Structure formats: structure tokens, C-alpha cells
Amino acid sequence: MAKSDAPPPRRQSIGAKRNPETAEAIRAAALEILHSEGYAGFSVEKVAKRARAGKPTIYRWWPSRAALLLDVYHLQKSGIEYPVTDDIEDDLVMYLQSLFAHWLDGPSGDIFRSIMAEAQVESSAREVFLEYVSTRRERLAEMLAAPRSGKKLAIEATRIADLTISYAWMRLLTQTLDVPEKDIRLSVRCILAGAQTSI
Amino acid sequence: MAKSDAPPPRRQSIGAKRNPETAEAIRAAALEILHSEGYAGFSVEKVAKRARAGKPTIYRWWPSRAALLLDVYHLQKSGIEYPVTDDIEDDLVMYLQSLFAHWLDGPSGDIFRSIMAEAQVESSAREVFLEYVSTRRERLAEMLAAPRSGKKLAIEATRIADLTISYAWMRLLTQTLDVPEKDIRLSVRCILAGAQTSI
Amino acid sequence: MAKSDAPPPRRQSIGAKRNPETAEAIRAAALEILHSEGYAGFSVEKVAKRARAGKPTIYRWWPSRAALLLDVYHLQKSGIEYPVTDDIEDDLVMYLQSLFAHWLDGPSGDIFRSIMAEAQVESSAREVFLEYVSTRRERLAEMLAAPRSGKKLAIEATRIADLTISYAWMRLLTQTLDVPEKDIRLSVRCILAGAQTSI
Amino acid sequence: MAKSDAPPPRRQSIGAKRNPETAEAIRAAALEILHSEGYAGFSVEKVAKRARAGKPTIYRWWPSRAALLLDVYHLQKSGIEYPVTDDIEDDLVMYLQSLFAHWLDGPSGDIFRSIMAEAQVESSAREVFLEYVSTRRERLAEMLAAPRSGKKLAIEATRIADLTISYAWMRLLTQTLDVPEKDIRLSVRCILAGAQTSI
DNA sequence: ACCTAAGCGAGACGGTACGTCTCGTCTTGCG
DNA sequence: CGCAAGACGAGACGTACCGTCTCGCTTAGGT
Numbered sequence A, B, C, D: 001m002a003k004s005d006a007p008p009p010r011r012q013s014i015g016a017k018r019n020p021e022t023a024e025a026i027r028a029a030a031l032e033i034l035h036s037e038g039y040a041g042f043s044v045e046k047v048a049k050r051a052r053a054g055k056p057t058i059y060r061w062w063p064s065r066a067a068l069l070l071d072v073y074h075l076q077k078s079g080i081e082y083p084v085t086d087d088i089e090d091d092l093v094m095y096l097q098s099l100f101a102h103w104l105d106g107p108s109g110d111i112f113r114s115i116m117a118e119a120q121v122e123s124s125a126r127e128v129f130l131e132y133v134s135t136r137r138e139r140l141a142e143m144l145a146a147p148r149s150g151k152k153l154a155i156e157a158t159r160i161a162d163l164t165i166s167y168a169w170m171r172l173l174t175q176t177l178d179v180p181e182k183d184i185r186l187s188v189r190c191i192l193a194g195a196q197t198s199i
Numbered sequence E: 001a002c003c004t005a006a007g008c009g010a011g012a013c014g015g016t017a018c019g020t021c022t023c024g025t026c027t028t029g030c031g
Numbered sequence F: 001c002g003c004a005a006g007a008c009g010a011g012a013c014g015t016a017c018c019g020t021c022t023c024g025c026t027t028a029g030g031t
Helices: A020-037 A044-051 A055-061 A065-076 A088-105 A108-121 A123-145 A157-173 A181-193 B020-037 B044-051 B055-061 B065-079 B088-105 B108-121 B123-145 B157-173 B181-193 C020-037 C044-050 C055-061 C065-076 C088-105 C108-121 C123-145 C157-173 C181-193 D020-037 D044-051 D055-061 D065-079 D088-105 D108-121 D123-145 D157-173 D181-193
Strands: A151-153 A196-198 B151-153 B196-198 C151-153 C196-198 D151-153 D196-198
Touching (some): A020 A055, A020 A065, A020 A108, A044 A055, A044 A065, A088 A123, A088 A157, A108 A123, A108 A157, A157 B157, B020 B044, B020 B055, B044 B065, B065 B123, B088 B108, B088 B123, B088 B157, B088 B181, B157 B181, C020 C044, C020 C055, C020 C108, C044 C055, C065 C123, C088 C108, C088 C123, C088 C157, C088 C181, C108 C123, C108 C157, C123 C157, C181 D157, D020 D044, D020 D065, D065 D088, D065 D123, D088 D108, D088 D181, D108 D123, D108 D157, D123 D157, D157 D181
Antiparallel strands (some): B151 B196, C151 C196, D151 D196
């Protein structure tokens, strides 16, 4: 995760079209600020300064703060695994552990919280947030519904997915992501308890 | 629910102690602004102007924007019941139903979302938010741990409380509070499934 | 004075040399903008857009805003009469009236004020401004010194010219060019009163 | 001309009323910037930074750049006399001499030219400028209309005032303030020639 | 019956950030 | 190589709130 902390060099126009280097520098600067100072310290002005870009250049391509936030967030929404083994409990625990680690490690947790906050202020942010949530939920439900030897879910996978996602969000929002595996497992067991039947 | 839309008269000191009328006017003004303009349009300055109060008066009693926000939420939150019958499932379903109805009916759902947003921006807000959440959690855990004839919880009540609260927040944040009782019951049953044992 | 208000067509390079049509279109656009929006609304960007020209094309031929302004101003400094009849008072009144009308009618008054403003920002503008003023002054002094039957000026013509020009500028700068002939005549009479002697 | 170049300390509110120290610091900063960088380098942002004041504080009391400029000019303008002796010609000569000396000595000449430039750019500045000019004109007319033994003006004092002011502006704008007293006297005599009658 | 102490309204203050504007430079791709 | 087009870094514009401060007024409670 080597981040270049050096001040970026001055870039210039490459003609009557968008300079991808500039766009990249702006996204990177936004990301770094969100990571180091959080949503509270995020401002277009700081992004511009850190990226060595003019404010109008940012507003030319991202119509608002929220748009920039959403763009940066899209960059980051990768890397989470959806494991499928024979033990569904293990799978869920592993999923949550990697998710929490992902949120804790990099800026993605902060970004996700930022999006949630921004969604309260800007309605455009809300739409994208809801749409993203829905795809995540479906993906997780898929994982849960995957066939496993000798067992099957007694209730809908989406319900389990909802409860799992709810639990993860709560941990994120209450800043309690640093949970020992035992605790995660107990909560997962609780969610799954009534949902499994042996064949 | 008579709301005074008239501009409040100027109040003055009633001596070396807090003027409850002032406090009330401030809370009311904050509520009205949140209701009519949402979190996006909420500012201490507007509250002061509408309540015909000085800004320092607000900051004297509420250390931050978030504290005021939370206080206003409390005003609205009065009607939530923590039922204790012999059936813990019924209790939880009833609790969630009344909570969802409360969030949907008035401005309290919006207010709670506002608080969550504010908690991402201001660390002081985060503390207040976390502390509030913790009391709610304990209160709910208490309800769950109440002695019921013939049954007791096999695991910690706080874990069940966490999962319940998580579920409620998720519904709030995804704007899906309008859930039929059957769905709530299924989710509650899922949470409680592994948590109960007969004596 | 028919000015084309239609948007000029797109021009292109005519090879490795300056396109005079382009230069003309730029001058014309600058003139129209100064006339319709005044110095306040004058910007190289607007000129480029109206002339359907690129900004660099403007900067290639006019090193600065001021240079363009001065060029445009040179285009306009014509058309004023310097009448010589037997009555010097009538002459001066007529001169001022036509000058005021000229300033009010077309863009030249605005341009003159613009040059004065620009001269405060750019020293190059100042030089040209001063040089222009000096030629105007000499031309007016010439008119005043022209032989008239039976009378001659008792003092230097340049002094009268200075006072006349001063009066005109003041009217221009205070936006009070719409003066009835009677007022002009009274002021002129005042200036001339001590300057004439019968033979 | 010892000017304090030290950065001013942070000031604070002194209650619900204007802090004169702040006003003074802002005026002083504006003056210094105008002196060192001229009108071209003048900006509200720089003034705020140098005065250690917030931009809104400046805009609270001076509705526009021009208003600040004019205020600063006032600071400098204090030393102009409106003499009233028995000889109106001497009075006007003395007035112009002291005015020219004042414009030449310090920054006030430059400031006044800046104001004239600003008035061409911003309509609000124009109003302020015109209003200021009108008071100066009246003040001068008053001086001219003052009763003097044995003589009275045959025409309106305001006309004489206008011509005098016009002359002074012209000298300022053409950078020819360094005029020998004889020249001033001749011009003044010219203006006054037809305006006086013995009793 | 004074006197201190605190609450209160009002609003100015130093700041930060907003989103917009124009400047003068730069590069592209067409002709 | 000229030209239209327009992106770019820079930085000022004027506005909205932030949270802190000081004022002058009002009332209550202690002496």
C-alpha cells in the first residue's frame, strides 16, 4: 500500500480534451484525504490543493462534492471475497472478517460512511447508495444460497443476507470494527441458528 | 400536536437560572427546521433566528449541533414501548413495529438519520451518538433479559439487542421501513432461533 | 452604422500567415461587447466566443487585454468635428455637443472610460492614453486659435482647450453627458469670459 | 513614514457592535497594499489576510471593494483646506495647490484614480463614487459662495465648482499635477473671469 | 434594599469552504 | 503553420455557517 506522499508536479492541458492524469490525481488526492482526515476533513478545496489542481477543474468534471465522493467510492468497491465452503458459518465469519479488515485497513470504510452521510444531504448521493446496497445484498444472498453438501437453508437467503449486512453496518457506524473472531462467530451463529436444518 | 407557526415573542432572563421557555423554543425551532428543510438545511444560525434566541444560549446548553439534534430526537422518541410479555418474540416484533411506525410517522426517522450523518462529521457528535446508542442498547437488552415464565435466553441479551438494532437501522437507512408484520416476525424469529431454550 | 449582429461563421487558417478576417472579427466583437456591456463585461473569453475565435489567436496578436482595448479604441477615434465660425462660443458649444452625442451614441465613450480604467492596471495602457490625450488637446487648441474676424484670444488657446477637455471628461466620468445645450453654453461662456477681447 | 509591518494580533468581537480596531486594521491593510502594489494588486482577499480579518467582516461593513477603496481615500484626504479670504481667486488657487500637493505626496492620488477605475467596472462602485463626488462638489460650491467683502459671484457657484473639479481631475489623470502656481492661477483666473462682478 | 451572579438577546469576530468567474498558457487535431 | 476549441493551474469573487467573544439588559437570591 505504498502511497506517494510527494507533492504531485504541475500538470498542464493536453489540448481540448480531458487530461486523464489530472482526473487520476484528483481522485487519488480525494482518496488520501478521506483516509487520513475522514469525511469531516474532506473539502473540494483541500482536494484541489493536494492534487495541485484548480478548483474549477474539479467542478468541470464532478458537478458536486457528492459526485466526487461517489466516484472515489466506486474505485474502492472491490477486493471482498465471498467464500463458499461446506460450512456456511465459517463462510459468513470469513466474509465478515475480510470485510471488517478491508474497512479498517484502507479508506473504504471511511468512504462508505461518508457516502451514507452525504446521502442525507444530497439526494443524488442517496440514489447511488441505495443502488449499491441492493447489489451487495444480492451478491451475498447468492453466496449463502450456494449448494453445500448435506445442508440447506431453511429460510430465504436474502433474510440472512440482510441481517448480516445490518450487523456489519452497525459495527461500522459505531466504530467497533475491531472485533475478535469469537464475537463475530457468536453473532453469526445466532443469525444462522434457526436457519439451518440437517437433511 | 399544535405547532406554533407564529414568530415567538422575545424572552428574557428569568434570573440566574435556565429559562425553560427558551429551551423549549429552541427545541421546537430545531424540530420545525428539520421537518421542513431536512438535515441539509439545518444550521444553528437558523435555529437561533427562528427561536428568537442568541447563539450562545444554544451553545450554553447544547455543546454542539449534534447534541441539539439528539435532544430533538429524544423529544420525538417518547412513544416507544418496551413490552414485556411471556412471549419474547412477540415483544421484539411489537417493539420493532412501534419503532418503525414512529420513524415513518413523524420527523424522528429523519432526525435519527441526521444524527448518524453528523456523527461522521463531528467527533463530539460521534461520542454523543455512541453513548446514546449504548443506552438504547442496554435498555433493549434489559427488556430482553426480563424474566419470562418458563424460558430464559441462552446467550447474552446484548447480542440479541445488537442484532435487533442493526436490523432496524438497516431498514431506516435503506428507506424500507414499510415492512409487513410477517416480515418483521420472520427476521425476529431468525435472530431468536438459537437464543432460546426451554427450561 | 450597420453592424452585423449575426454570429460570424467559423473561419479557419488560410495557411501560414495571419488571417485578416479573423483579426477584424475579433476587433468587431470586442467593440460590440464594450458597447453593450461596457468595460465591466469585457473579457477576452467573451470576445473569443463572440468572434468565434480561439483565445490563443487573440493572445498571439494582442499581447494583453489592454492592447486589444487600445486597438479597438484607435478604430473609433474619428468623426468629431472641429467647427470654425466667427463665433468661438458657438464653435465650442457645437464641439462639445457633437462630442457628447458621439460618446452617448456609440461605444466610444465607454471605450474611453475603459482605457482610463485599464490605464490604472496596465502601464502600457497609460502611455497610449496620455499620448492620445495630447493629440486631442493640440487639435482642439488649433481650432480655438483659428483666426476669427474681429476677435482674438487674449490667452493661450491650450489653456482653454485644457479646461474644455477637463469639463468634457468630468461629464463623461460622472455619467452626466445628457446636458441641455443651455448648460453647455453657460459653462463654455464661463471658460471663455476672461479669454476674449475685442480688437 | 514609519509603517508597522508587523502582522497584527488576532482581535475578537467586543460585543454586538463594531470593533473599531478591526475597522482600523482593515483600512490600514488596504492602504498598505494600495501603496505597495497599486490598484492592480488590490484584492479583498489580500486585505483580509494582511489585516488578519475574515472576509465576511470586510463585506459586513464595506458593501464592495469600491466602498473600501473610498473609505481608505477618506482617511488620507483629511488635510485639504477650503480657505475663505476676501480674494476668491487666491482661495481657489490655494485649494488646488493643497489638493495637488496632497495627491502628489502620499498615495491618495493613486487611490482616487483607483476609485475612478473601479467605478467604471462596478455599478455599485459608480454609485458610491458619484455620491462622494457630489458631496465634494457641494462643499467646494459652499466655499465659493461664502460672502466676501465687496464682491459676489455673478453665476452659480456649482458651475465654478464643476469647472474647478474638472480641471483638477484632468491634471490627476494626465499625471501633470506638478504645476507651477502661476499656471494654476492663470487657469483659475480664466474660470473666474466671467463669474465676478464688482458691486 | 442593595449587590452580585447568571441567563438572555443580539450580533460582531476570525475562519473555512462553498461554487463561479476570468486570467493567460498550453496542446490537440483539422485544414 | 494558422486556427478553433477548450482544458489547465491559479486565485479572487461574494455568501453561508461555524463556534467564540463581549456587550447591556433583566431578574433572583444572598446579605
